[in-house]
Amino acid sequence: MTCWKVTHIDEPDLSFGFGQRAQHPKDGLFLYGPLKSNRNPARMDVGVIGTESGIALFASWVRSIRGKIEAPEAGRPENKMMWPGFQSVFGIDWPEVPFTTCQVNGSELDERIRSSNRSEAIYNAVGVYEDALRRHLVNEEARPHMWFVIVPDIIFKYGRPKSRVPKQDQIPSRIVSRREANRMLRDGWLFAEDLKDTEIYLYEENFHNQLKARILDTQQVLQVVRETTLVGGDLGETKRRMQDRAAVAWNLSTTSFYKAGGTPWxxxxxxxxxxxxxxxxxxxxxxxxxxxxxxxxxxxxxxxxxxxxxxxxxxxxxxxxxxxxxxxxxxxxxxxxxxxxxxxxxxxxxxxxxxxxxxxxxxxxxxxxxxxxxxxxxxxxxxxxxxxxxxxxxxxxxxxxxxxxxxxxxxxxxxxxxxxxxxxxxxxxxxxxxxxxxxxxxxxxxxxxxxxxxxxxxxxxxxxxxxxxxxxxxxxxxxxxxxxxxxxxxxxxxxxxxxxxx
Structure with a gap:
């Protein structure tokens, strides 16, 4: 007869501040702050890449997390925790003015992402942000701890696998199709001008993943954020159901502190x-x-x-x-x-x-x-x-x-x-x-x-x-x-x- 043993593994404790303990990250950060470490940043030096409106939304969001954000009255209990302010939680300042900004052209982004060829659309949309980042790295010596990449919702909508632009909104593509590119590669029949077109199909049709992959060689750390995330899911005609503003502040601030070099717990x-x-x-x-x-x-x-x-x-x-x-x-x-x-x-x-x-x-x-x-x-x-x-x-x-x-x-x-x-x-x-x-x-x-x-x-x-x-x-x-x-x-x-x- 098989005898199974039923047991319970105690909830692990996390260490914060000067060694104080708590089970919930929010409890520990609220009461004791992040684990004290010489590697923690002295302040949040953050670079921003986005359209003019995206950069403005980021500045507004930073202003909001510098102060208190009340917890929602409705919702699940685990989400009901107020946000006390960035400096109150992490003990350092997040300046309202970004360390540096790289503005990209919103109209150019809109045009590129609407290409009828999805591989071309995503590859070229990623290129707008990648080019802006690389120009900064070439022309400027100062480096932020991390970068916020602010993307319009149209990039998120049409930058995902299997996304499709409505036919009436498409911009016709002039490059060879994926099927034709595969045939050319298989048969070894390529002209020089076709080579770049076929290379586009080696990249995943996913804006987020492709952007991260294409800048790995720069060793820069990115946080990709939708514009509507920064304003609580209500932006123009776009309506999103998402986390409450206090929960967004907790989660986005924690990952930003970590990506800037800090140790939260x-x-x-x-x-x-x-x-x-x-x-x-x-x-x-x-x-x-x-x-x-x-x-x-x-x-x-x-x-x-x-x-x-x-x-x-x-x-x-x-x-x-x-x-x-x-x-x-x-x-x-x-x-x-x-x-x-x-x-x-x-x-x-x-x-x-x-x-x-x-x-x-x-x-x-x-x-x-x-x-x-x-x-x-x-x-x-x-x-x-x-x-x-x-x-x-x-x-x-x-x-x-x-x-x-x-x-x-x-x-x-x-x-x-x-x-x-x-x-x-x-x-x-x-x-x-x-x-x-x-x-x-x-x-x-x-x-x-x-x-x-x-x-x-x-x-x-x-x-x-x-x-x-x-x-x-x-x-x-x-x-x-x-x-x-x-x-x-x-x-x-x-x-x-x-x-x-x-």
């Missing part, structure tokens, strides 16, 4: 020398080549520091079992980059290295990972999957507690990273919460240690000030990072901070 109970790595894979289709996927890895420390490493493009995807696996040389090469980066930061290799993935690690790739890790480092492979087939109910009207776990054996468990949260007195979801399936597939470690770590890693998303995520940060942004790595034909991408991707 860290995990309170930290084991020294621990490193977490999330594997990233993205399927690609390269005409005439067997390579079908790009690989990468995200390294995270308990402090929240993150670095993204791009691996090689290769035949990593298997149609047979619908999974991704690296060959031994590439697995070793990728892991060597990670171990070297950790040693550069800490002066020694990690004592524990956990690799998180969505598929099993086969013998060949695990041999590669192991060859890159010194004998003094405990290497462990963890498989993490979303689970929709099992439900757990408790007596009463509230769903299962976040942190509930069912240990199936010494190496497998179900973990509910979503559920009822006493601090919020609510469950933020709409349906019965589903667990994650956790499997220790390689190496040896106590299962409860893995579950505690994963709960902590759900609270390291500096892209917002929310209570927690449903996935650990090692996998929470894996798809987005993979999309940015493949959004442009990048031959070499150096290891860059995680904040350059989100």
């Amino acid at each position: 860290r995990i309170a109970n930290v084991r020294e020398g621990v490193c977490y790595v999330g594997l990233v894979f993205k399927k690609i289709d390269i005409p005439g080549r067997k390579d079908n996927a790009c690989c990468g890895a995200q390294m995270f420390l308990a402090s929240g520091e993150g670095i993204v490493f791009k691996g090689a493009v290769g035949p990593w995807f298997s149609e047979a079992d619908n999974s991704f696996h690296l060959k031994r040389p590439k697995a070793e090469e990728l892991m060597k980059l990670i171990v070297t980066a950790y040693e550069d930061m800490h002066g020694k290799p990690p004592s524990e290295l956990f690799i998180h993935g969505k598929t099993w690690f086969n013998e060949e790739e695990w041999d590669g990972f192991s060859a890159a890790v010194p004998d003094t480092t405990r290497l462990v492979g963890i498989r993490i999957r979303r689970q929709n087939e099992i439900k757990l109910f408790r007596l009463g009207k509230n769903p299962v507690l976040r942190g509930t776990a069912i240990m199936l054996n010494e190496r497998s468990a179900y973990l509910w990273t979503t559920g009822f949260v006493p601090r919020l007195n609510t469950y933020a979801g709409r349906e019965v919460p589903n667990p994650l399936t956790i499997d220790i597939v390689r190496g040896d470690v106590e299962l409860e240690t893995v579950l505690v770590d994963l709960m902590s890693l759900t609270k390291l998303n500096f892209n917002s000030a929310n209570f927690a995520d449903g996935l650990p940060v090692t996998l929470r942004f894996a798809d987005l990072v993979g999309e940015i790595l493949t959004a442009a034909p990048l031959e070499k991408t150096p290891p860059l901070p995680f904040k350059a991707y989100i």
Whole structure:
């Protein structure tokens, strides 16, 4: 008879200020401020790229977050928290006047995004912002900590995959179609003037991802924001349902502080020398080549520091079992980059290295990972999957507690990273919460240690000030990072901070 053990993993504490603790990021920031660090910015030196109206909206928004914003009377309980003002929360000033501004032509943007060819439209619209940024980097020595890229809603509307401009609003394109470009590449029949047209189709039809990918070489950090976000979703004829103004202030200010170099918080109970790595894979289709996927890895420390490493493009995807696996040389090469980066930061290799993935690690790739890790480092492979087939109910009207776990054996468990949260007195979801399936597939470690770590890693998303995520940060942004790595034909991408991707 199988005996399952039901347990509960306590909600992890976060560390703020001079070591004070809280479970909710908003509580800790409100009461104690961000974790004190010499790397925190002295003030928010922010550059802005946008149209004339976008730059004006940004200035108005900065003025608003310098003061108090009341919480909404209606809405879910977890969102009801007033915004006390940027300096009150982070202890530094966000000047009303931006560090620098780069104005782009709104009419030119409108014309470019309306091209009947979606690849051309998005490529050329991205070019407006990219050109403005690169001109500044060439002509000016001073650099802001980060850039706000303010985009009109028409760019968001027509800059997404599968978006279509109504026929009556289209501007006819004169470049070759994607089908014709593929035929030319396949047959090797290209004139010089056609070459640039065909290159456009190597870029993803996604404004956000393509912009991030095309400026990675500059090592500049961007925050892409819609104009309507800055005015609460009401701008002219555009109406949006979105977060309340106080919630927007919390989330956008937190990610901006992080992207400017600050450390909002860290995990309170930290084991020294621990490193977490999330594997990233993205399927690609390269005409005439067997390579079908790009690989990468995200390294995270308990402090929240993150670095993204791009691996090689290769035949990593298997149609047979619908999974991704690296060959031994590439697995070793990728892991060597990670171990070297950790040693550069800490002066020694990690004592524990956990690799998180969505598929099993086969013998060949695990041999590669192991060859890159010194004998003094405990290497462990963890498989993490979303689970929709099992439900757990408790007596009463509230769903299962976040942190509930069912240990199936010494190496497998179900973990509910979503559920009822006493601090919020609510469950933020709409349906019965589903667990994650956790499997220790390689190496040896106590299962409860893995579950505690994963709960902590759900609270390291500096892209917002929310209570927690449903996935650990090692996998929470894996798809987005993979999309940015493949959004442009990048031959070499150096290891860059995680904040350059989100």
